[in-house]
Amino acid sequence: xxxxxxxxxxFKTDFWTQYFWALENVSFEIAEGHIIGFLGANGAGKTxxxxxxxxxxxxxxxxxxxxxxxxKNQKEVFSNMGLLPExxxxxxxxxxxxxxxxxxxxxxxxxxxxxxxxxxxxxRFKITHALERKLKTYSKGMLQxxxxxxxxxxxxxxxxxxxxxxxxxxxxxxxxxxxxxxxxKEGRTVFFSSHIVPDVEEICKxxxxxxxxxxxxxxxxxxxxxxxxxxNYQIKYYANDEIITQEIPIVExxxxxxxxxxxxxxxxxxxxxxxxxxxxxxxxxxx
Amino acid sequence: MNDINxxxxxxxxxxxxxxxxxxxxxxLMNVFLLGLGLLLICYIAYSFTYGVPERVVLDVGLGxxxxxxxxxxxxxxxxxxxxxxxxxxxxxxxxxxxxxxxFLLGRIMGMVGVLILNILILSVLxxxxxxxxxxxxxxxxxxxxxxxxxxxxIVLLIVVFFSLITNPTLSVIYTVVVYIIGHSIxxxxxxGFAKKSVIISSILNVYSVxxxxxxxxxxxxxxxxxxxxxxxxxxxxxxxxxxxxxxxIFITSIIFERKNLD
Numbered sequence: 001x002x003x004x005x006x007x008x009x010x011f012k013t014d015f016w017t018q019y020f021w022a023l024e025n026v027s028f029e030i031a032e033g034h035i036i037g038f039l040g041a042n043g044a045g046k047t048x049x050x051x052x053x054x055x056x057x058x059x060x061x062x063x064x065x066x067x068x069x070x071x072k073n074q075k076e077v078f079s080n081m082g083l084l085p086e087x088x089x090x091x092x093x094x095x096x097x098x099x100x101x102x103x104x105x106x107x108x109x110x111x112x113x114x115x116x117x118x119x120x121x122x123x124r125f126k127i128t129h130a131l132e133r134k135l136k137t138y139s140k141g142m143l144q145x146x147x148x149x150x151x152x153x154x155x156x157x158x159x160x161x162x163x164x165x166x167x168x169x170x171x172x173x174x175x176x177x178x179x180x181x182x183x184x185k186e187g188r189t190v191f192f193s194s195h196i197v198p199d200v201e202e203i204c205k206x207x208x209x210x211x212x213x214x215x216x217x218x219x220x221x222x223x224x225x226x227x228x229x230x231x232n233y234q235i236k237y238y239a240n241d242e243i244i245t246q247e248i249p250i251v252e253x254x255x256x257x258x259x260x261x262x263x264x265x266x267x268x269x270x271x272x273x274x275x276x277x278x279x280x281x282x283x284x285x286x287x
Numbered sequence: 288m289n290d291i292n293x294x295x296x297x298x299x300x301x302x303x304x305x306x307x308x309x310x311x312x313x314x315l316m317n318v319f320l321l322g323l324g325l326l327l328i329c330y331i332a333y334s335f336t337y338g339v340p341e342r343v344v345l346d347v348g349l350g351x352x353x354x355x356x357x358x359x360x361x362x363x364x365x366x367x368x369x370x371x372x373x374x375x376x377x378x379x380x381x382x383x384x385x386x387x388x389x390f391l392l393g394r395i396m397g398m399v400g401v402l403i404l405n406i407l408i409l410s411v412l413x414x415x416x417x418x419x420x421x422x423x424x425x426x427x428x429x430x431x432x433x434x435x436x437x438x439x440x441i442v443l444l445i446v447v448f449f450s451l452i453t454n455p456t457l458s459v460i461y462t463v464v465v466y467i468i469g470h471s472i473x474x475x476x477x478x479g480f481a482k483k484s485v486i487i488s489s490i491l492n493v494y495s496v497x498x499x500x501x502x503x504x505x506x507x508x509x510x511x512x513x514x515x516x517x518x519x520x521x522x523x524x525x526x527x528x529x530x531x532x533x534x535x536i537f538i539t540s541i542i543f544e545r546k547n548l549d
Contacts, residue, residue, distance in 0.1 A: 011549075048549075054382045057547040075293075075384045083382035089374035093311035094304065102304040106297060106383040134311070150379065160382075 007062035037200030040210035092136035107154035301393025341422035348413030444535035469501035
């Protein structure tokens, strides 16, 4: 759907300093219909890449190619995309309704459709009561929810979310994550940028991992985990009224289990050790 | 919807919500307070005047409305685009099917709407007091108010231009400098010392071509002494103002189009 081809971007903080590379030869593809996690530590270059994608800044080299399914020209492409930037600031004196009508009107959504969609999503995020209030009275979580609504109000084919869960309480995080999965099931492609690995692991099948402006991994999360599986088993059992957890190499598993049974101890679980995505990415990063 | 209609519609949408946003920020309350202050100052000026109090009221009123609208243009204009970039609101707007030009024009039009409203409110207050004190409304007064609007719009466009190429503080300083020089350039050019020096007069000539000459838009002396403004002069000044506005919009939109919004 979107192809990043050898994207590089250099910045200069001021006239006297040297250039630094925020992105170096980053190439990957956002495939249609998936939720793609875009991971990287703070300052890895995620937001810079999103800004390049939306034409807000220019590349130093490389290009972004859009599939014709998104549109034939920039106007059509942007009609089919929705962006929720990181920590967005909203017009404090507009009401929630006015803000969404403003953005919806820019996407040529009719007033009737806007009303229906606002009602649905506001109810879903429990902010219906606040829609006529000025945005300066909203809490951070309410603003984030409103931002999410405004991002999808025009039913885009592709949704780009830059740290959409930041500043949300656990309930808010779950609501947004569920909504991301829901809009994906409806057929929308989601590009989900975050520096919180478990969030990405929870809802994405594919991940793009950026570190200091360089692409370190692009592929399925399952493949990455399978590849990094430890050759160990974790065995939990009761012994002397205590739960004991032990890590055993595969070759010693059978013998160890026999020993437990012979000692009349009760086995609780036998699991192959599965590293978390966070551990794997940390290892990739430090290699 | 064809491209031109779409462009106009997007401009209108941005204009509408920019206007609402500024109006709802209690700016009107400030305008009314300013209006009350204006009435008070006019009354004080009237009390201390012998002979032609209504003219003094008119002079003070028109001067204040011009200054207040210029002040408003500078202090709202400086953040009109730069704050949008700083606060990342612009990302949510420009990631939609709207061109940067339409966004810029819409924002400027919204602010122009607020300036016109401010000038109209203060003009009505001034004129009511002026008529109450026995003055009669001449077309020159209305033309002067019209030129105040043009002046405020030019100042707004200058501050928006500077805000795209430098930081807000410098933008305000540069705009104030351009405004002050713009009001004194005509007098400086006819100064004997400047006339004698070829270099200075050349610099002043070049300056007056590039930068705005706000003195052309100031009709207060004409009004006070009831001089006549020929129609051709009116058309010339209006054209000068409009051309200058178009020139500023043109260069500002080119800069904004190419600007990295990071």
